[in-house]
Amino acid sequence: MSLLATFDGALPVGISMWKIAQPWWEFVLRGLLVYGFLLITLRLTGKRQVGQLAPFDLVLLLVLSNAVQNSMNAGDNTVAAGFILVATLLAANGLLSWITWRSKKAETLLEGRPQILVHNGQVDEAMLAAERITRHELMAAVRQAGLSDLAEVRVAILETNGRINVVAKAS
Numbered sequence: 001m002s003l004l005a006t007f008d009g010a011l012p013v014g015i016s017m018w019k020i021a022q023p024w025w026e027f028v029l030r031g032l033l034v035y036g037f038l039l040i041t042l043r044l045t046g047k048r049q050v051g052q053l054a055p056f057d058l059v060l061l062l063v064l065s066n067a068v069q070n071s072m073n074a075g076d077n078t079v080a081a082g083f084i085l086v087a088t089l090l091a092a093n094g095l096l097s098w099i100t101w102r103s104k105k106a107e108t109l110l111e112g113r114p115q116i117l118v119h120n121g122q123v124d125e126a127m128l129a130a131e132r133i134t135r136h137e138l139m140a141a142v143r144q145a146g147l148s149d150l151a152e153v154r155v156a157i158l159e160t161n162g163r164i165n166v167v168a169k170a171s
Contacts, residue, residue: 017079026074027081031088034068039096043110111160118142118156120169131158142166 020027073081100107115127117138128138142153145166154169 020078020080020084021076022074022081024084027072027076027084028088030072030074031085032092034072035089035092038064038068039110043112114160115158116155117158117164118150118153118166120155121151121153123150127158133158133164138164 072085096110100110115131117124117127117131117133123135123138128135138156139150141156141164142148142150145153145168147153147166147168152168154167156164156166158164
């Protein structure tokens with residue numbers, strides 16, 4: 001009788017933490033598919049989602065992470081599967097970072113372009129609507145820059161990271 005037969009089919013902890021149920025390349029493929037899907041869908045939701053998390057945005061990200069967990073690990077909760085997924089996601093993120101650093105086209109595609117929200121005190125309402133930024137959020141950025149009125153703003157730019165930078169008119 002073998003040592004493993006004495007455990008009624010269950011593997012000892014030292015082995016069960018490392019014995020993955022699927023081939024390693026399936027975890028890599030699953031991780032890349034989910035990473036790509038989330039990257040595309042989050043990119044389509046706009047820049048504001050990344051830089052200015054409201055409480056419901058944070059909840060959404062937490063729920064998303066839980067929702068995609070099983071699609072990445074195929075129900076395999078071993079340490080080895082987790083390590084493979086972490087390495088895959090970090091590698092994919094590093095590769096995309098390197099690609100956007102090397103290619104302006106890729107950077108624009110993946111990260112977008114900065115958008116002018118206010119120019120010489122005039123608000124671009126169409127751009128606010130397109131980026132789903134409220135007047136309240138815009139005014140909060142203006143006040144954070146030490147200004148109290150849009151007439152004092154030379155330019156307000158929504159950066160690719162979701163932050164709104166405000167430049168005052170020269171006095």
